[in-house]
Amino acid sequence: APLGIVSDQRPRAGTPxxxxxxxxxxxxxxxxxxxxxxxxxxxxxxxxxxxxxxPPRPKPTPVQPTPVEPTPVQPSPxxxxxxxxxxQPVVPPRVVQDTTRVxxxxxxxxxMVIAALKRSRLNLVILGRENSDEVAAGKVFRQVPAAxxxxxxxxxxxxxxxxxxxxxxxxxxxxxxxxxxxxxAADSLRRSRLRPGFTDYLKRQGGNGTVVHQSPHExxxxxxxxxxxxxxxxxxxxxxxxxxxxxxxxSARQRLASAGLRVxxxxxxxxxxxxxxxxxxxxxxxATADSGALVDxxxxxxxxxxxxxxxxxxxxxxxxxDSILKRDSLALGDVLRPAANAADRVIDQRPPAGQSVPAGxxxxxxxxxxxxxxxxxxxxxxxxxxxxxxxxxxxFTQLSIGGGGDTLTSASIVESQVPPAGTFARPTVVVSLVAxxxxxxxxxxxxxxxxxxxxxxxxxxxxxxxxxxxAVRRLRLSDEVVSQNPVARSPxxxxxxxxxIVEVPLIPPVAAAILALGVVGGAGAVAxxxxxxxxxxxxxxxxxxxxxxxxxxxxxxxxxxxxxxxLIRKSFTLRFDQESGPWTLEVPGxxxxxxxxxxxx
Numbered sequence: 248a249p250l251g252i253v254s255d256q257r258p259r260a261g262t263p264x265x266x267x268x269x270x271x272x273x274x275x276x277x278x279x280x281x282x283x284x285x286x287x288x289x290x291x292x293x294x295x296x297x298x299x300x301x302p303p304r305p306k307p308t309p310v311q312p313t314p315v316e317p318t319p320v321q322p323s324p325x326x327x328x329x330x331x332x333x334x335q336p337v338v339p340p341r342v343v344q345d346t347t348r349v350x351x352x353x354x355x356x357x358x359m360v361i362a363a364l365k366r367s368r369l370n371l372v373i374l375g376r377e378n379s380d381e382v383a384a385g386k387v388f389r390q391v392p393a394a395x396x397x398x399x400x401x402x403x404x405x406x407x408x409x410x411x412x413x414x415x416x417x418x419x420x421x422x423x424x425x426x427x428x429x430x431x432a433a434d435s436l437r438r439s440r441l442r443p444g445f446t447d448y449l450k451r452q453g454g455n456g457t458v459v460h461q462s463p464h465e466x467x468x469x470x471x472x473x474x475x476x477x478x479x480x481x482x483x484x485x486x487x488x489x490x491x492x493x494x495x496x497x498s499a500r501q502r503l504a505s506a507g508l509r510v511x512x513x514x515x516x517x518x519x520x521x522x523x524x525x526x527x528x529x530x531x532x533x534a535t536a537d538s539g540a541l542v543d544x545x546x547x548x549x550x551x552x553x554x555x556x557x558x559x560x561x562x563x564x565x566x567x568x569d570s571i572l573k574r575d576s577l578a579l580g581d582v583l584r585p586a587a588n589a590a591d592r593v594i595d596q597r598p599p600a601g602q603s604v605p606a607g608x609x610x611x612x613x614x615x616x617x618x619x620x621x622x623x624x625x626x627x628x629x630x631x632x633x634x635x636x637x638x639x640x641x642x643f644t645q646l647s648i649g650g651g652g653d654t655l656t657s658a659s660i661v662e663s664q665v666p667p668a669g670t671f672a673r674p675t676v677v678v679s680l681v682a683x684x685x686x687x688x689x690x691x692x693x694x695x696x697x698x699x700x701x702x703x704x705x706x707x708x709x710x711x712x713x714x715x716x717x718a719v720r721r722l723r724l725s726d727e728v729v730s731q732n733p734v735a736r737s738p739x740x741x742x743x744x745x746x747x748i749v750e751v752p753l754i755p756p757v758a759a760a761i762l763a764l765g766v767v768g769g770a771g772a773v774a775x776x777x778x779x780x781x782x783x784x785x786x787x788x789x790x791x792x793x794x795x796x797x798x799x800x801x802x803x804x805x806x807x808x809x810x811x812x813x814l815i816r817k818s819f820t821l822r823f824d825q826e827s828g829p830w831t832l833e834v835p836g837x838x839x840x841x842x843x844x845x846x847x848x
Contacts, residue, residue: 257372257403351394352387352406360387360406368400374445378470379409391445405445413470421475423465424458429479432458436475444474450538454480483537490532493524496546503542511541517550552605559600560593560612568593572610580609585671590615595622613671623678625668631682632657638678647679654684691745693735699726699749706745717748726751 255273350363364371374391382388389407392398422439424432433443449459460478463469489506491499500510518526527545530536555575560568569579595613598604613622621642626634635646648655650662659682666672692709694702699715706713719729730748733740754762 257405259403345400346397347400349390349392349394349396349398349404352390352404353394354382354386354388356386357408364404369398370401370403372403372405374405374407375474376408376410377474378411378413380412382409384409384411391447418468418470419473421461421463421465421467421469424461424475424477425465426457428457429477432461432477440471441469442472442474444476447476447478449478449480450483451480452483452537454482456481483539485535486538488528488530488532488534488536488542491525491528491542491544492532493522493526495524496544499525499528499544507538508536508540508542511543514543514545516545516547518547519550521547523547523549554603555606557596557598557600557602557604557610560596560610561600563593564591565593565612565614568610568612576606577604578607578609580611583611583613583671585614585620594620620671620673623664623666623668623670623672626661626664626680627668629661630657630685631655631659631661631680634661634680642674643672643676643678645675645677647677648682649679650681650683655682656685658685659683660685688738690736691731691733691739694728694731694745694747695735697728699728702728702747711739711743711745713745713747715749716746719748719750720753721750722753723750724752 253273345368347367347369349369350367352360352363355363360371377388379388386409387406388409391405419440421441422435424435427435429443429446436443456479458477459480462476463473469475486507488508489502491502494502496510496513503510516526524547525544526547529543530540536542553576555577557577558571558575560571563571565579565582572579592615593612594615597611598608623643624637624641626637629637631648638644638646661680661682663681665679666676672678689709691711692705694705694713697705703713718726727750728747729750732746
């Protein structure tokens with residue numbers, strides 16, 4: 248490739264981003280052999296040698312980003328001289344919709360870096376190998392973007408590997424390059440025996456292409472040929488705004504993101520008769536805006552019933568509760584008073600506080616009695632043990648249990664309760680429960696004598712599973728269950744399985760059928776040869792059954808005489824009994840009725 252041109256860039260051309268991103272450029276240079284004691288990149292050696300051999304050197308022209316598809320560089324465990332950069336083929340841009348977080352790669356080996364980036368769906372780019380006093384040789388001591396940064400999937404992550412501590416040499420003072428262009432900043436760093444490192448571009452209003460941040464900062468100490476990262480602010484580019492009218496909100500977001508814009512404020516409206524979706528946008532479609540600008544949308548939705556949250560009325564008076572409910576577009580329902588002299592204070596409500604209900608719903612409240620009362624919970628159809636626990640949790644500890652005689656256990660089922668569920672009672676009241684013995688456990692059905700598929704169906708109905716422990720071949724036409732364990736009408740196992748022994752035909756059904764057909768066919772052929780043939784003149788005797796019609800002859804349908812062109816349909820039924828003679832229906836040639844006699848008439 249020609250020298251001095253941009254051969255690679257990151258991010259890739261055409262990749263959509265959710266915010267302004269920096270661009271990394273790769274410039275082609277002639278490869279040079281690295282000095283044995285200094286592991287510098289060939290680019291830095293070439294720039295330094297050119298600055299020493301040809302003073303004064305004219306200021307270089309800033310390199311503008313060129314959309315060329317990069318090729319990720321695979322890491323190498325040993326520091327070697329980088330090969331010459333060859334021109335890479337241009338790959339069509341690919342839209343990336345998902346995002347991921349950049350993993351922490353510091354102090355990781357090349358194998359660990361490859362595995363971590365593969366898990367995060369990111370690409371690896373090795374930008375250099377430099378000295379580091381903090382990180383051991385062969386491990387990452389710097390990465391861009393930083394760890395935990397959210398980026399698009401398949402983005403590039405640049406790393407620098409350490410080649411060990413700096414050789415013993417004096418340090419240099421980093422000059423100030425803020426406010427300079429990229430070319431001036433690079434020239435100033437080279438004169439100070441430093442070099443420009445990673446360049447980050449930010450798009451901001453009023454940007455003029457100058458450096459706004461540098462790392463290391465002005466006045467910091469650095470070693471010779473150390474890199475200084477720069478951040479340059481540039482003005483945003485103007486792009487056309489696409490039209491997203493009639494689209495859904497998600498489709499509009501994707502359309503704007505592909506154009507380099509973002510969704511701003513979304514206003515929801517309900518316009519009868521209007522198209523469902525985006526009905527307005529600002530800026531309008533066809534206008535121009537800065538890249539990354541926000542586009543406000545107005546979305547039309549179908550009118551939905553308004554719901555409100557039920558407020559907490561505990562401790563409020565009836566008047567205060569009514570006022571609060573009206574303020575929240577609700578209504579006061581029934582007021583439950585446990586006594587005539589009940590205190591004017593709400594202790595319970597239905598629906599409960601915080602529940603979402605349609606606007607205008609009624610809220611039932613219960614007032615506090617002269618003594619504290621509690622709502623009795625429902626324990627009907629519960630086991631006795633569960634009923635005791637539920638009542639105790641509600642504040643009722645005195646129980647009376649009856650029914651069932653001596654067969655009551657903790658698994659007995661509650662049939663009725665007094666006081667009824669939903670009423671209010673004092674905590675000292677005795678709750679009477681009537682229980683019945685628990686139902687007997689289901690028994691195992693009888694599967695003996697059934698075919699295997701029938702036994703499987705019967706077991707499935709009872710939520711059981713059959714296990715064939717043995718299949719014995721016998722002289723029979725079909726398979727059959729001959730034994731089961733557990734036996735019929737015995738308690739079930741915990742795992743709900745039934746072991747069965749099945750007898751299967753000695754010969755498979757298909758083979759037996761073919762054999763039977765052959766035997767029957769052979770026997771039929773032999774019998775046909777020996778069977779006497781009937782005489783050729785033999786005819787069946789004449790039938791003595793004579794049919795005659797017993798219904799009147801039907802009339803022909805005619806058109807309405809009034810001239811209304813109405814076809815009068817007439818239906819009739821023919822019945823025949825024994826000794827009936829032949830009967831024929833004669834139809835005129837100009838009639839609409841067409842005679843038709845079936846083949847078996």
